[in-house]
Amino acid sequence: MGIVSNRQNASDYDDDMKRAKAAGIDAFALNIGTDAYTDTQLAYAYQSAADNDMKVFISFDFNWWSASQGSEVGAKVAKYANLPAQLMVDGKVFVSSFTGDGVDISAIRSAAGCNVFFAPNFHPGQGDFGDVEAALNWVAWSNDGNNKAPTLAKQLSVSSGDNTYKAALDGKPYIAPVSPWFSTHFGSEVSYSKNWVFPSDLLWYNRWREILQESPRFVEIITWNDYGESHYVGPLSSPHTDDGASKWVMDMPHNGWLDMAKPFIAAYKAGSKFPIEFLDEEKLVYWYRPTPKDVDCDATDTTMQGNPNNSSGNFFRGRPDGADTMADEVFLVTMLKEPATVEVQSGDISVTLEASPGVWSHSVPMGVGAQSFKVTRGGKTVDSLSGTSLRDITDTCPCGIYNFNAYVGTLPAEAAIDQLQPDGLTMLSQGLQVACPTNTLGASSASAT
Template sequence: MAATAVASDDRLIFCHFMIGIVSNRQSPTDYDDDMKRARSLGIDAFALNIGTDPYTDTQLGYAYQSAAKNDMKVFLSFDFNWYNTGQTSAIGSKIKQYSGLPAQLKVDNKVFVSSFAGDGVDVNAIKSAAGEDIFFAPNFHPGVGDFSTIQGALNWMAWDNNGNNKAPSPGHNVTVSDGDRSYIKALSGKPYIAPVSAWFSTHFGGEVSYSKNWVFPSDLLWYNRWREILALRPRFIEIITWNDYGESHYIGPLSSPHTDDGSSKWVMDMPHDGWLEMSRPFIAALKANASSADAFVTDEKLIYWYRPTPKSVNCDATDTTMEGNPNNSSGNFFRGRPNGADSMEDSVFVVSLLKSAASLTVQSGNKSQEIKVSTGINAYSVPMGVGKQKFTLTRGDKTILSGTSLKDISDTCICGIYNFNAYVGVLPDESAIDQLQPAGLALISQGLKVACPTNTLSAKANIATVSGSLRGSM
């Protein structure tokens, strides 16, 4: 069965998927839930990020089989943190190995291939080794990679930055829209893969060899970027990411089978899959070529998120980044509070998906605020308060939605570390609690100085009343 070709005028939505952390998957069935969830959301294909791990082909085989069974497409995205630009024969051979499988994405009758980084790679040599024409849309950078040799390009920088892979600083702010313009100019009419991401926070210390510790400003990024995408209307978009827990920009479930790279310390009890629900009407609007997603709200919901502690909380005495002499050859390691922390607000963020106007009351700790909420999809923020997080939506005298989050905001260092990840919840909550499985928790104690109870949301849910609890959507 040949791979299905996609017409040149189709708009496609991809999501980046990290193969490097799923070595524990045992069969195609372990990919089925990811494929079904993504497909139901309107995602067309997973970009399968691969390095040179010995289990890569086994897991690619499982992923391609599951995708074919679940009406999804997939394609290879070569990670040049592991590949080097001289490996054109190996890259071409890998493309050839999977190009004829049923789930392989083809665009304009060409095998679709992408990358993370890779400027300077010989595209013609890759095509020769692959033995057929490819639609190569790598993560080349304007002014660095040769854009004349490619069919499209992915912009990875989905976050406002300083132009040097860190949070903006005074006089140095490159917005995501600035990146859009730069890529569109460099592509000169060729298709652009525009990035969409919800968050960025990473906090690896000397307990691992890949120490890095910074954030990008992310507060209402997920909402604002989707609105930009509807105005930009690129042919392709790529959600960054489905399952990169280490950089906190996952939108897939915590329960998705994966191994622990040490990120469980800030990922445990921090579901993000509510962001899937928020994106659903935006994806539908994009597919319909609509300029607004308001008409695509089918079920009224509140999506909310916040960091688990105020940024002023001092964790230096117990934080993992304060110990030892970590490798900082990348320049991405900082001790203590993450670099860029001041770019984040101490706020609770709420996005409402409503068919008619209502009144929203958010009680964050001892702070309470009432907001008049408009029809459609709108975003709001209220000051963060330590304690329980409660949400009530009313119309007239009728309560439409109400509940209390299972995740309190704390003024202590959870697990002893600085945690700038986001907890995401949904109202109404209609699902089981999303939590890390044993393999995803394997390294949670690595480097910690204090005890770190695991999967505490489950315990809280067991003692909460059914009518008064909220949980992260799954």
């Protein structure tokens, strides 16, 4: 709840609730720290969920909560356990966490005063899996086993994490993670400096395919609105405050990823392995980074300035750590009921693809310039599935920084352009070395910050 402290009433959550429900999502994890506004925002979220026939549950963030606060955690659970929107599983109050290994589970249960379905983000070998109902694996990206991108020497897949958790759970339910991306680029302008990217490319598509094959009892999408780590699938316009992420989030909507997930979510919930059975409408969903990875932004990049805090060991100057794991490609998912020919024009690179019925991924080499797509059937253009992206790929540094976030577009295009609101732009200029126009997608002119 840390970045939604500016919401003024329950209705400020309504759009999120409605969007999530329309996508087939059943509940929101409400990640909380110990901020003074937490209860105000929880009350709004629980009320909005009730108003919109959604469910919510608290996820305690142990970056802020202490493992010694089991009784306090339980007391917070008790405060919301009986509200209509509380997610119940197997007749118990569902509660989760971010980390939290070592917390006193018996103290949580005692203070909660109710039956708790405790499903924390414990780590195998660290947390006590003997007294939990389920567990969440947060690591939804290939990695080196130490919270960094994989290397030639150490490569752990997401599915290997699945296996480790399932072994630790020994038959108990598993909450499998699915995430579209992970890049972050905080420099010395904030105290939480970190600068890396995990292999993402076609991760969103490939992981949903794995989910349909494995059919875990629970799936958690990581995340709805963590703009700072670029794995949001909710809208930019969703009310929130700026934690410095606006530098790489502005003009980078991700709504198409949620569109892509809809038939997979429906298939998963139906126990099917065939998303085509749940394809309500034809779409193209495409995404790409705004620049090739060899563009040199050192002269103006925010991470090259000052003396950033590297107490976490996750700060790197310049190009994000893991940049070499990303492909200079444009990624495309065709969601078609009938076969079609797809022409992709990426800058001066032209590629023609034959797309089969169903939900299928494709990739083409990235070219600098405009990005356009044309679908034809029987020699005739399908106008609704053809068009040009609002964002070009350039060989210059956007806002002067390395931006390894993804721009996600759809055809048919969204009716309105998704933009950060003023509260989400307050830190845009902080640390920047060049002027940065704001909210320029589809605009003929923009104001400089």
